[in-house]
Amino acid sequence: MTHAVADHPVLDPTVAPPFPVAALPVLRNPQLRKNVAHAMDVIQAKRARLVEEKADWQALRSAGAAIRDHVLENLGAYLEQFEERCTAAGGVVHWAADAAGARRIVLEILRAEKAAEVIKIKSMTTAEIQLNPYLEAAGVGVFETDLAEIILQLGREEPSHIVVPALHVNRSQVREIFARSMGIRDLSDNPQALTAAARNYLRRKFLTVPTAISGANFLIAESGGVAVVESEGNGRMCLTLPRTMITVAGIEKVLPRYQDLEVMLQVLARSATGERMNPYTSLWTGVTPGDGPQRFHVILLDNGRSQILGRKTERQTLRCIRCAACMNACPVYRQTGGxxxxxxxxxxxxxxxxxxxxxxxxxxxxxxxxxxxxxCYEVCPVKINIPEVLIELRAQVTDQERRQVRRFFDPMYLGMRMAGLLLSRAWLFHAAQRMGRLGLRFFTGKDGWIHSLPGMGAQWTQTRDLRGMPGETFHEWWTKHKKEAR
Amino acid sequence: MRASLFITCYNDTLFPETGRAVVTLLERLGVGLEFRPQQTCCGQMHANTGFRTEAFSQARRFVRMYQDAETVVIPSSSCVAMIRDQYPGLFEELGDETLRRQLAALVLRVHELSEFLIDVLGVEDVGAYFPHRVTYHASCHGLRSLHLADRPARLLAKVRGIDLVPLPNLDRCCGFGGTFSVKNGEVSSAMLAVKLQDVASTCAEFCTALDNSCLMHLGGAMHRQYAGMRTIHMAEILASTESAPAEALK
Amino acid sequence: MNAAASPRQQALERIRAATRNPAASVEPAGSYASLRRDYIGHGALPAESRIALMLERLREYDAEVTECPPEALPATIAAQLLASGRHAFVAPAGLPQEWLAPQFAWKVDRDLPAAEIEQAEGVVTTCFCAIADSGTIVLHHSASEGRRVLSLLPDWHLCILRASQVVETLPEYFSLCKQPPRLVTWISGPSATADIEMTRIKGVHGPRFLHVILVRDPVADPTSNLQPDQAR
Structure with a gap:
């Protein structure tokens, strides 16, 4: 089968090709698959070792899930409390219903600040609302400051992981990207040298660009505090040097109390990077005279979250603390990358x-x-039962699609409906078994195996054989067996 | 001890030798087996593909059929996982209180084969003889849903003559995933290739499991690639004796 | 939904409809208090092992560690400054005067501009406490811990940690905080990245060198005698 494959990965769900098609470029790139598998192996091994040494790991997971569930149940009250305390501490709280609303608020703040450039801390939420292209189109220079994000931004690459987003780019590619965009002629491909190049490249930006944008790992309702978890120190730079800080946070990011960080910080780094604690975590509350940005804005983003909140099985999706342990453990991700x-x-x-x-x-x-x-469920630090939610969403997709006229003769839908009928009565099931035995005879080779099937079956037989149907089913054998026994 | 055998739809159709082995094994251990010929399917394939209406009706059928059974034994870990993990939610959504109550009473008496042997019958040595090099593949449902833990290993360790080789990356999926194997055929095959490398590295003659669905997947690739090894359900190893060796050896 | 309502009202209405929880600004304290927390609160290590663990973790992070008795602290600081081969340092305004050895060039932070802090080769600060389990140093940015920028821009950070400030677990630290602090920085080793081929590289933007002087003051029960530095 041939598929049209996009040259450049598309990370916009409204136009991206379906997963089986979008997976092909990586499946056909053994080097890339090897890179992904290597990265996953490194993180997984570190995580496993640290989880092993943590005697109360399961208790921490349970507490993490309980705290997040409690927040979601009382989300309205906690958001209002956060807003009140953050405002009292000198912050300005904005509410955005969707991505467009959030982008507009960011731009309005930047315009009021007369900001021509911004520095950014790595943030999934700003990636979700596609903030960078929007700001660039509006004439604002955007500078990512996380090393991986710089690689992606300068190399015009797309992120393939939420914690190590440039894991698909190897050192020689990084060298090429940096040499070209930073104008360094003799740059080695040694990661140490490449990291130093990024440090020098950004140092002046940190000291001169007066406006920064971040996401948030946690919002603390009782104090109005915001916490950001990082490794490199680019976050600390953005959080202390500029005059103005804009934080974009999903509404689900709240924790009731400061003390709840004692659970989250214990599980987050272990799950994300396999460290007991990430090198730097920063927490700030509104503005503090003489220390850090003197103007602080938080944008609370809904963008579909309140809908998820209203659904029983799916609500647990919002417990997520973006640690990426699920993708590190996923055998599908391991093959396809992000x-x-x-x-x-x-x-x-x-x-x-x-x-x-x-x-x-x-x-x-x-x-x-x-x-x-x-x-994924096994490693999730807040116990999101991802398979359960996947199955729930599959049911929604099926309910949506099975009503569509064009799906009526779709082999999958036809087959599943037919199977549903045949399995509803034993005599129908048994008749189908006999028919199947006859039908499959045409496809069964002399060795008793099926090597090639038409239609949907080809999806199986393109890489796997199928043993031919035995001459006798179990229930036929049982009937005989019991007769003989009598 | 009496037990009712739920063979599952795909074992009935494609792997009757597994069913025969379960009968041989359990009768040898003195279990009075019955088989209800009206049985069809647990509904897993439909549920996991999103066809909830069809899954409902199969789940209802199962619960009604077995509510009076003393014990139900199922030689397929994913089907047991379906009953334990998904039936309660299905019945809740259906709003059927009677079925929910019937399931709650029944589910404690539903056992996967290795659970039945170790937890219910209390045996580890089932008197089997299987003088071959074998590696055990832990199916994801057996590992993470049923938490079979070391039960399969304990049973295999007592098999006389067996040469057990541990499988590297035991906790990694083989890529079957039911309709995933055709809906995402390429990805599934890539996962399978990785798993097959691990299996081949053991130099085992047989790869065994408590779930024929994984084995169908692995076995299909082994046959395609002339891998020189075969798959065999664990029931067949446990049923095998010196006087009556496993059918696969004939 | 009221079309004229503010985005804020609309958001809260959507959320309340979704949670079917009409509670407005009520602190849901009751259900919060009953959340299960079966994880380890207080550690069980005797004091000496707790401190040994902290030192082990620091060394795992490639932080340098020097130990000294309380009375030898100023001399130890001077010796470490000298050994660092650096000369120009910054200090928080609240750092004891006797720690600023006169043979070095000092700038005391009274709202120093960032560019001047950046020129410094190193910084000396105290800390709020340290957590042995993860080897974390916690700054609450009091007068002797300094503003956040102070412990960020210089490439070399010398942190003074007293043995009595070392707790074993993260929850022990939180039990020390009667009020949520306004500013906090948790430091667990020098700045690092593994973004290129998962190769761990030390020193990206934060200080590349972390040096800790552990002051061997008397230590008793896990946290009871902990005296955090003066509030900001």
């Missing part, structure tokens, strides 16, 4: 989050991008 998911959120969490953020109008192939092996 671009196949057609969204800034790849992997198992992306497979449930993206279609829901799209209110099930796009990305309908994503709930099927899983073998339901459950590795």
């Amino acid at each position: 671009h196949a998911y057609g969204s800034v959120y790849p992997g198992p969490i992306g497979a449930i989050l993206t279609p829901q953020l799209m209110q099930m109008h796009h990305a309908q192939s994503l709930p099927y991008a899983s073998s339901l092996c459950g590795a």
Whole structure:
């Protein structure tokens, strides 16, 4: 089968190709698959070692899930409390119903600040609302400051992971990107040298650009505080040097109290990077005279989240703390990498989050991008039962599609409806078994195996044989067996 | 001890030798087996593909059929996982209180084969003889949903003559995933290729599991690639004796 | 939904409809208090092992560690400054005067511009406490811990940690905070990245060198004698 394959990965779910098609470029690139597998192996091994040493790991997971559920149940009250305390501490709180609304608010603030340039801390939420292209189109120079994000921005690459987004780019590609865009002639491909190049490139930006944009890992309702978790120190730079800070945060990011960080900080770094604690975590509250930005804005973004909140099984999606443990553990992600998911959120969490953020109008192939092996649920630090949500979303996609006229003769739908009927009565099932035995005889080779099937069956036989149907079913044997016994 | 055998639709159709082995094994251990010929399917394929209406009716059928059974034994871990993990939600959505109550009473008496042997019968040594090099593949449902843990290993360790080789990356999926294997055929095959490398590295003659669905997937690739190894359901190893070796050896 | 309502009202209405929880600004304290927390609160290590663990973690992060008795602190600071091969340092306004050894060039931070802080080769600060389990140093940015920018721009950070400030677990730290602090920085080793081929590289934007002087003051029960530095 041939598919049209886009040259450049598309991470906009409204136009991205379906997962099985979008996965092909990586499946056909053994080097890239190797890179992804290597990165996953490194993180997984580190995580496993640290989780092993943590005697109370399961208790931490349970507490993490309980705290997040409690927040979601009382989200309205906690958001209002956060707003009140943050405002009292000198922050300005904005509310955005959708991506366009949030982008507009950011631009209005930048215009009021007369900001021609902004520096950014890596943020999934600003990627979700596609903020950078919007600001660039409006004439604002956007500078990502996380090393991986710089690589992607300068190399015009798309992120393929939420914690290590440039894992698909190797050192020689990074060298090329940096040499070209930073104008360095003799740059080695040693990661140490490349990191130093990025440090020098950004140092002046940190000291001179007066406006910064961040996401938030956690919002603290009781104090109005905001926490950002990072490794490199670019976050600390953005949080202390500029005059103005704009934080874009999903409405689900709230925690009731400061103390709740004792659970989240213990599980987050272990799950994300396999460290006991990430090198730097910063928390700030509104503005503090003499220390850091003196103007602070928080934009609370809904963008589909309140809809997810209203659904029983799906609500747990909003517990997510964006650690990426699910994609690191996922055997599907391991083969396809992140671009196949057609969204800034790849992997198992992306497979449930993206279609829901799209209110099930796009990305309908994503709930099927899983073998339901459950590795994601097993590692999730806030116990999101991702397979359960995947199955729920599959039911929604099926309910949506099976009413469409053009799906009536779709082999999958036809087959599943037929199977449903045949399995509803034993005599029909048994008749179908006999028919199948006759029918499959045409396809069964002398060795008793089927090597090639037409239609949907070809999806199986293109890489696998299928043993031919035995001459006797079990229930036929049982009937005989019992007669003989008598 | 009496038990009712739910063979599952695909074992009935494609792997009757597994069913025969379960009968041989359990009768040898003194279990009085019955088989209800009206049985068809647990509904897993429909549920996992999103066809909830069809899954409802199969789940209802299962619960009604077995509510009076003393014990139900199922030689397929994913089907047991379906009953335990998904039936409650299906019945809740259906709003059927009677079915929910019937399921709650029944589900405690539904056992996967290795659970039945170890937890219910309390045996580890089932008197089997299988002088071959074998590696055990843990199906995802057995591993993460049923938490079979070391039960399969304990049973296999007591098989006389067996040469057990551990499978690297035991907790990694083989890529079957039901309709995933055709809806995402290429990705599924890529996962399978990785798994097959691990299986081949054991130099085992047989790869065994408690789920014929994974084995159908692995076995199909082994046959395609002339891998020189075969798959066999664990029931067939456990049923095998010196006087009556497994059918696969004939 | 009221079309004329503000985005804020609309958002809260959507959320309340979704949670079927009409509670307005009510603190849902009751259900919060009953959340299960079965994880380890207080650690069980004796004091000496707790401190040994902290030192082990710091060394794992490639932080340099020097130990000294309380009375030898000023001399130890001077010796470490000298050993660092650096000369120009910045200090928070609240740092004890006797720690600023006169043979070095000091700038004391009274709203120093960032560019001047950046010129410094190193910085000396105290900390609020340290967490042995993860090897974390916590700054609340009091007068002797300094403004956030101070411990960020210089390439070398010398942090003074007293043995009595070391707790074992993260929850122990939180139990020390009667009020949520306004500014916090948790530091667990020098700045690092693994963004290129998962190769860990030390020193991206934050200080590349973290040096800790552990002051061996008397230590008793896990946290009871902890005296955080004076409030900002």
